[in-house]
Amino acid sequence: MNTIWALTGVVIRELYRRKDFYVLFVLTAVITVAAGSVRFFQDPNIVRYVKDLCMLLIWMSALLITIAMAARQIPAERESRTIFPLLAKPVTRGQIILGKFFGCWLASGTALAVFYLFFAIITGSREQYWPVLIYLQAFLLQWIMLGIVTAMTLLGSIVFAAPSSTVTILFIVVAGILFLGRHLNTVALHNAEPLRGIIYTIYFIIPHLELFDVRERMVNDWGLVNWLDCGLAALYAAAYTGLFLLLSWLAFRRKSLT
Amino acid sequence: MPTILSIQNLRVEFPTRLSGQPVKIAVKNLTLSVNAGEVFGFIGPNGAGKTTAINVLLSFIPPTSGTACLFGIDVRQPIARQRIGYLPEMTYYYKFLTAEELLRFYARIFGIPNLEAEKRIDQLLKLVDLEPARRRLIKTYSKGMQQRVGIAQALINNPDLLILDEPTSGLDPLGRMKVREIIQRLKNDGKTVFFSSHELGEVETICDRVAVLHEGELRAEGSVKDLVAKHQCNLEQVFLRVIGFQN
Numbered sequence: 115m116n117t118i119w120a121l122t123g124v125v126i127r128e129l130y131r132r133k134d135f136y137v138l139f140v141l142t143a144v145i146t147v148a149a150g151s152v153r154f155f156q157d158p159n160i161v162r163y164v165k166d167l168c169m170l171l172i173w174m175s176a177l178l179i180t181i182a183m184a185a186r187q188i189p190a191e192r193e194s195r196t197i198f199p200l201l202a203k204p205v206t207r208g209q210i211i212l213g214k215f216f217g218c219w220l221a222s223g224t225a226l227a228v229f230y231l232f233f234a235i236i237t238g239s240r241e242q243y244w245p246v247l248i249y250l251q252a253f254l255l256q257w258i259m260l261g262i263v264t265a266m267t268l269l270g271s272i273v274f275a276a277p278s279s280t281v282t283i284l285f286i287v288v289a290g291i292l293f294l295g296r297h298l299n300t301v302a303l304h305n306a307e308p309l310r311g312i313i314y315t316i317y318f319i320i321p322h323l324e325l326f327d328v329r330e331r332m333v334n335d336w337g338l339v340n341w342l343d344c345g346l347a348a349l350y351a352a353a354y355t356g357l358f359l360l361l362s363w364l365a366f367r368r369k370s371l372t
Numbered sequence: 373m374p375t376i377l378s379i380q381n382l383r384v385e386f387p388t389r390l391s392g393q394p395v396k397i398a399v400k401n402l403t404l405s406v407n408a409g410e411v412f413g414f415i416g417p418n419g420a421g422k423t424t425a426i427n428v429l430l431s432f433i434p435p436t437s438g439t440a441c442l443f444g445i446d447v448r449q450p451i452a453r454q455r456i457g458y459l460p461e462m463t464y465y466y467k468f469l470t471a472e473e474l475l476r477f478y479a480r481i482f483g484i485p486n487l488e489a490e491k492r493i494d495q496l497l498k499l500v501d502l503e504p505a506r507r508r509l510i511k512t513y514s515k516g517m518q519q520r521v522g523i524a525q526a527l528i529n530n531p532d533l534l535i536l537d538e539p540t541s542g543l544d545p546l547g548r549m550k551v552r553e554i555i556q557r558l559k560n561d562g563k564t565v566f567f568s569s570h571e572l573g574e575v576e577t578i579c580d581r582v583a584v585l586h587e588g589e590l591r592a593e594g595s596v597k598d599l600v601a602k603h604q605c606n607l608e609q610v611f612l613r614v615i616g617f618q619n
Contacts, residue, residue, distance in 0.1 A: 120480035124466060131468045131509075195464040199525060202430045202458035202535075203481045204450040371432055 117205055121213020122220060129183060129221045139225060142175040146232050162333050165237060169329040172229045173256070177288060180222040180260050184267035185280040187214040188366070197371060208363045211268060215359060218264045223257045245332075251339060252332045258351045259326035263288055265358035266321075272365045291323045321354040375444075376533050376564045377406040377429070382438035384424050384588075398424040400588040401438070406566055406581075408532075411559050413575035413596075414568040416585035417615060422568040423461070425585070426537050430458060442533065454482070457526035461537040463518035467511035471502050471521050474510065475528055482529040489528075496524040499554070516547040523554060534558060536567035540574065552578060576600075576607040586615040 146168045188210075191197040200210070230253045238244045266288070270280040294301075295317075302313035325347055328339055382402040385395040399421040406412045416422050427433045428440050431447045445452040465474055472493055479489035497503045500520035505513065510521060519542075526534060536555075540548040548571070555565055555578055569575050575582060576596055584592040591614045592599060596607060603610045 116483050117481050120477050123480075124469070124477055127473070128466070128468050194467075195460070195462070196466055198430075198432060198460050198464055199458060199478075199522075200481075201432060202453060202456070202460075203478060204452075204454045205481060206450050368434075 117209045118213045118216060121210060122217040125183075125187065125214060125217020126221050126224075129217075138175055138179060139228070142171055142229060143232050145171055146229065147236055161241075165333045166329065168233055169333060172226075172233060173327075173329070176222060176226045176229065176256065176260060177263065177285070179225050180218065180263050181267050181281055181284045181288070183221060184214070184218040184264045185271045185284065186277040187218065188268065188271050189275070189277045189280075192371060201371070207366050211359060211362050211366060215264055215268060215355075218268075219257075219261050222260045222264065226253060226257055226260065245335065247338055248332055248335075251341075251344065252328050255326040255328055255339075255344060255347065258348050259323050261355045262321050262323065262351050262358070265355045265362065269358050269362040269365065272362055272369065288323065291320050292327065295320055295322050296324050321351075325350070373407040373409060375405045376408050376410075376442070377412075377566055378441045378444075379404050379425065379429070380439045382425065382428060382440060383436045384421070384428060384433065385436040398588055399428070399435075399585075402585070402588075402590055404583050404590065404593060406533075406564060408564055409559075409562050410580045411555065411565045411578050412567070413579035413582035414566060414585065415570070415572065415575055415582055415611060416568075418570075420585040421588040422585055423537060424588075426535060426568065429535060455529070455532045457529065457531035457534045459522050459526040459534070459536045459539050461541055463515065463522055465510055465518065465521060465525070468509060470507050470509055471497060471513075471524070472506045474521060475524055478525050478528045484529065492528060492530070496527055499527075500524045501550070516543055519543055519547060520550070523551065531563070533564045533566065536565065538568055538570065540569065540571055548574070572606075572608040572611055582607070584611060584614045591615060 188197075191200070191210075197210075201207075230249055234244070234246070234249050263284075267280065267284050270284050271277065274280045274283065298313055298317035298320075302310045302317060305313060331337070331339065379402055382399055383397070384399040385397050388394070388396045402421075402425060414422050414425070424433070428435050429442065429447055430453070431450075434448075440447045442452040443455060447453075466477075469477065475493045475496065476489060479492065484492065494503075497506050500523050502517060502520055502524065505517065510518060513521065519539075523539070526536070534555075539551050539555075543551065552574060555567070558565055559578070579596055581595050582593070582599065583590055592610070594602075599610050600607060603613060605613075
């Protein structure tokens with residue numbers, strides 16, 4: 115475990131020493147603060163709409179940070195050739211994958227926590243209402259979902275050579291799953307075979323990231339999701355994360371580095 | 373003396389896109405061994421296959437056939453690398469870390485306890501004259517300083533075998549002298565050093581034994597003294613004769 119945590123530490127250190135990360139971070143914080151502070155005639159519908167927009171921004175920024183960060187980890191190690199002194203130590207490729215995964219996941223969790231904190235402070239101070247548990251649950255579910263995205267992106271970064279193509283493909287795939295994933299079974303019903311079978315297969319194979327999206331409940335104040343359901347969702351996420359990490363390891367294990 | 377490093381019938385082929393040539397043979401049936409306490413020079417012209425052989429030893433690439441062992445353990449086992457230090461030809465380190473952070477990171481990988489690691493980091497930074505710059509990011513270092521960080525990281529686990537890939541390439545005379553001093557010191561401490569180099573004068577001064585590789589094949593191997601006595605000339609001329617450049 116020492117090796118994995120050492121690698122995790124390097125990923126986090128890199129993140130906070132890179133300036134480009136702060137641009138997105140500050141931008142999201144500023145927009146959230148600005149949108150959250152504006153009073154639109156005290157109309158609850160408009161207030162809810164603005165909160166929804168802020169949450170969408172937080173979701174997009176967190177996804178972008180996670181995908182961009184995870185996509186460059188292994189290609190950057192290969193390009194700058196820092197992987198050679200690393201592999202000359204008693205380190206396995208599996209440990210590198212796990213170290214990178216935990217580093218990216220923890221770093222994205224930290225960024226997400228700060229976004230939620232901003233959002234909670236702004237909306238809470240305006241409405242004098244502090245639904246801490248609801249925010250905590252939404253944060254945890256989103257962070258768990260980011261675990262799947264991180265593992266998927268690491269796999270993509272090993273399969274596709276350039277980090278830019280990994281970022282583009284993964285962002286399209288993740289956005290596609292979030293917006294269309296839940297409707298695929300309905301789409302399948304309206305198609306004839308073999309297309310119906312193909313769409314159904316995709317529906318059952320893809321990780322349903324939308325299960326972790328409780329923005330609507332949060333914005334409309336519909337209360338907490340049952341914690342047992344959250345636990346099951348976490349198990350579902352762990353299974354997909356494990357699968358993507360296993361596939362990453364299989365792809366990386368025999369990959370020529372020279 | 374026990375054998376620290378052994379290579380048996382090593383063959384490495386790379387696929388090539390040239391028509392008529394299905395593969396490029398980088399190393400052909402290489403067999404050699406290095407004993408404990410030896411300083412072993414691995415020499416050859418550019419493209420001879422030295423770095424490829426080192427890449428197999430460090431398990432960066434798999435051999436097409438043959439075996440390579442460190443301390444009697446197959447190089448594919450990560451544990452085989454527990455007692456080695458490796459200095460690459462170029463400086464490949466995390467440039468967003470400081471020298472002491474980089475050394476702390478590698479110390480953690482080797483499982484060195486914190487107190488011992490800090491003591492060792494202090495010693496190594498003094499050894500490579502980087503004590504005043506220890507808290508500066510590596511990206512602000514000169515090439516010579518980066519190479520010295522490389523030496524420090526190669527020594528962090530107090531290795532019994534050091535594999536150095538052209539350790540003095542690109543260094544100024546002072547830097548080269550410093551590297552030579554360190555190798556000499558390691559030799560006096562009874563460590564085994566395996567290094568590839570183009571600096572034949574340096575190899576002649578430091579090494580106990582050498583192997584000459586040309587076009588992937590082992591052309592000569594033996595103690596520096598024996599080779600020089602046999603050919604009645606210095607190591608540079610021996611090298612040129614062996615690779616067929618001079619009669």
